[in-house]
Amino acid sequence: MAGSMDVKISVKNLKKNFGSLEVLKDINLEVTEGEVVVLIGPSGSGKSTLLRCLNQLEKATAGQIIVDGYNVTDKHTDINQVRKNIGMVFQHFNLFHHLTVLKNMTLAPVHLKTLSKEEAKTKAMQLLERVGLADKAEAFPSQLSGGQKQRVAIARALEMNPDIMLFDEPTSALDPEMVGEVLTVMRELARDGMTMIVVTHEIGFAREVASRVIFMEGGYIVEEGTPEEVLNHPKEPRTIDFLSKVL
């Protein structure tokens, strides 16, 4: 696969403090194009914070993060420009409550002039078709189920044509019967070659889709490797302990 070794994300010596609390202590990470990296670990281990540092929803305290060739930890970088290429999906969907599904999707590209109104609408309808919600274009978020909301949220992120997608516990707020429909969309996305970083508790998804699994605890990356290595043959005692509790 030509170009598949392109480094999309490079994190060096990342530290993040909230006041006196050190959430990320010394994170080093490289993600290449088309990789699906799944972050697992107990709550409070810093997985979500790491993810949110990548698009600078959390400002790094120290260290360097390079995404798509842009140094996002440099305050002279136009972060809005970089974020256009990084889609993010949140645990609580964060759909815009006052707008229809279609408007949710077309708001940013039309405002930022990356697409014309007509193009944005056409693209949004194609994406809604892809996530199986074409009939919900005119619905408001409050009229959708959790699973539908999350599929719209994914479609909204894809509308910007990102080349990296970040997922912050995308299925944690869903009723069990709705988890599958969201994971299906994510699986397809991975199959299409999207570079993805996923924070999740869905070990089954990690095993099936991840090209790499990273186990975090206490602000450090404790262990990483293929799903086979980390999930089936973990070496670190803390990984073994964690997996024994969730599997």
Added chain:
Amino acid sequence: MVMIIQTYWTMLLKAMGNTLLLCLLSLVFATVIGMIFGLMNVSHNRVFNFIGTVYVDAVRGVPLIVLAYFIYFGIPAGIQSLGFTSFRLDALKAGTIALSMNCGAYMAEIVRAGIQSVDRGQMEAGRSLGLSYGAGMALIVVPQAVRTMIPSIINQFIITLKDTSILSVIGFPELTNVGKTIMGNTFKNLQAWAVVGIMYLIVITILSKVSKQIERRINRGR
């Protein structure tokens, strides 16, 4: 009472008009002031926070009547002492400034609370798509905040309408001031103030009913 209405009805209606004019002008300016200082108070810029907090605390910490005296008598006196001896501020201008500043401070608090009632995730989602802070505010947060703000805004409008009566002290011919004049002419304390009170009551009742309707419509759309 009938006598007072028969004799003074043109004066009373004109005074009511003045009351509404003062109120309306003040509300327009107060909304602008409230929006500016409210946004300053929720921004992450410390200088803006400081300015916003000082404004709100200063204005809320001074009685409206003192603020009115300060603007109507104090400021012109100060400017005159600088050599601009012909400087005057008429009662409508001074009243509008005092009431706008006062109502604006409360509006700023309503705006701040409204914006803070919108889940942080809304702004984060907007920012994650590449929108600037300003665009996120204008397109995502404020439109949602306005819905929760409307009942408080209407309530504040009613309070401001009543506060216009305080400006009778600087001689603006609004309803309460004209009530004083009528009382002075007729010495019918009971009747004069009953008429004035009922006139306020009618206007404010209409305003509250309309606001209930608006509130109901907003809640239905939710």
